Amino acid sequence: MSFADRIKALFRKEASDEGLFDDLADLLVEGDLGPSLSIAVAEELRAACREKTIRGDDAIRRELKSILMRYGRQVDLVPIAGKLNIFLVLGVNGVGKTTTCAKLADHFRQEGLAQGVILAAGDTFRAAAADQLRIHGERLGIRVVAQAPGADPGAVLWDAIDAARSDGADLVIADTAGRMHTRNDLMRELGKMDKIISTRAEGSNYRRLLVVDSTTGQNGLRQAETFGSAVTIDGVVLTKQDSTAKGGMAIALAKEYGLPTAFVGTGEGYGDIAPFSLDGFLDGFLGL
Numbered sequence: 001m002s003f004a005d006r007i008k009a010l011f012r013k014e015a016s017d018e019g020l021f022d023d024l025a026d027l028l029v030e031g032d033l034g035p036s037l038s039i040a041v042a043e044e045l046r047a048a049c050r051e052k053t054i055r056g057d058d059a060i061r062r063e064l065k066s067i068l069m070r071y072g073r074q075v076d077l078v079p080i081a082g083k084l085n086i087f088l089v090l091g092v093n094g095v096g097k098t099t100t101c102a103k104l105a106d107h108f109r110q111e112g113l114a115q116g117v118i119l120a121a122g123d124t125f126r127a128a129a130a131d132q133l134r135i136h137g138e139r140l141g142i143r144v145v146a147q148a149p150g151a152d153p154g155a156v157l158w159d160a161i162d163a164a165r166s167d168g169a170d171l172v173i174a175d176t177a178g179r180m181h182t183r184n185d186l187m188r189e190l191g192k193m194d195k196i197i198s199t200r201a202e203g204s205n206y207r208r209l210l211v212v213d214s215t216t217g218q219n220g221l222r223q224a225e226t227f228g229s230a231v232t233i234d235g236v237v238l239t240k241q242d243s244t245a246k247g248g249m250a251i252a253l254a255k256e257y258g259l260p261t262a263f264v265g266t267g268e269g270y271g272d273i274a275p276f277s278l279d280g281f282l283d284g285f286l287g288l
């Protein structure tokens with residue numbers, strides 16, 4: 001049963017029952033909102049229903065949506081015309097970074113938001129990583145800038161920025177190695193790479209995207225906290241939204257760390273990415 005169906009069933013069954021709001025808190029925890037936010041939201045809804053005498057399951061779900069709208073955040077992350085744009089794609093192992101780089105390159109080109117795109121193989125840690133990006137580049141007809149495995153990722157980024165300037169490309173999308181948020185040395189290395197890009201790309205629109213796998217639940221919050229303490233995160237990409245029946249992570253990330261969600265990944269194909277709409281997301285989440 002989808003999360004929306006469970007929410008619907010909950011309100012339909014017990015619309016007059018006081019236990020409803022406790023059950024709602026439990027359900028929101030399962031939906032990945034995190035315990036403290038789930039309890040707070042359920043209490044707010046309880047108070048709102050009493051004060052405004054809201055009745056009927058549709059009206060209650062709409063009230064719940066308006067509460068969640070206040071906690072969630074979205075951001076429009078698009079290349080700025082006339083500037084060099086650098087999007088650095090970060091996250092722990094296996095969340096979908098490399099796929100997201102290719103999807104974003106294709107998306108921005110299709111939407112006419114980038115004139116020339118370069119993919120930078122900033123994952124120099126895994127031997128096959130640059131090849132994986134090259135394959136995407138070949139399929140999409142997009143230039144990939146890479147160096148030998150083991151190279152300094154900062155140097156790859158430096159090269160890619162130079163290549164963009166000489167090709168007249170206006171967007172560099174940079175893949176990075178999946179790093180454990182629990183490894184201090186890897187997180188320090190990330191801070192170093194970030195400084196190199198900031199220096200080299202002065203005057204450009206430099207954005208850092210954190211990729212979070214929607215199916216990992218509350219672990220995603222810890223990832224956001226650690227990455228956010230190493231670099232400034234401009235937006236989240238929530239991947240694998242197609243593989244989860246919950247997906248409230250976007251709300252929890254906004255509430256806990258002020259992180260806005262920029263994109264949602266919904267499959268393995270290039271077209272399976274879309275800008276995040278909080279309003280549209282909540283309609284799906286709550287079955288409105």
Ligand SMILES: Nc1nc2c(ncn2[C@@H]2O[C@H](COP(=O)(O)OP(=O)(O)OP(=O)(O)O)[C@@H](O)[C@H]2O)c(=O)[nH]1
Pocket residue numbers: 091092093094095096097098099100123129177178179239240241242243264265266267268272
């Ligand atoms: N269902 C689904 N699968 C996805 C999505 N995004 C990525 N994947 C799959 O997740 C797997 C890992 O994707 P990668 O892009 O290689 O992940 P990564 O973060 O680059 O992995 P590392 O480089 O090993 O850290 C692949 O099989 C992708 O096809 C998504 O939105 N939905």
Ligand SMILES: [Mg+2]
Pocket residue numbers: 097098099123129175176178
């Ligand atoms: Mg990768």
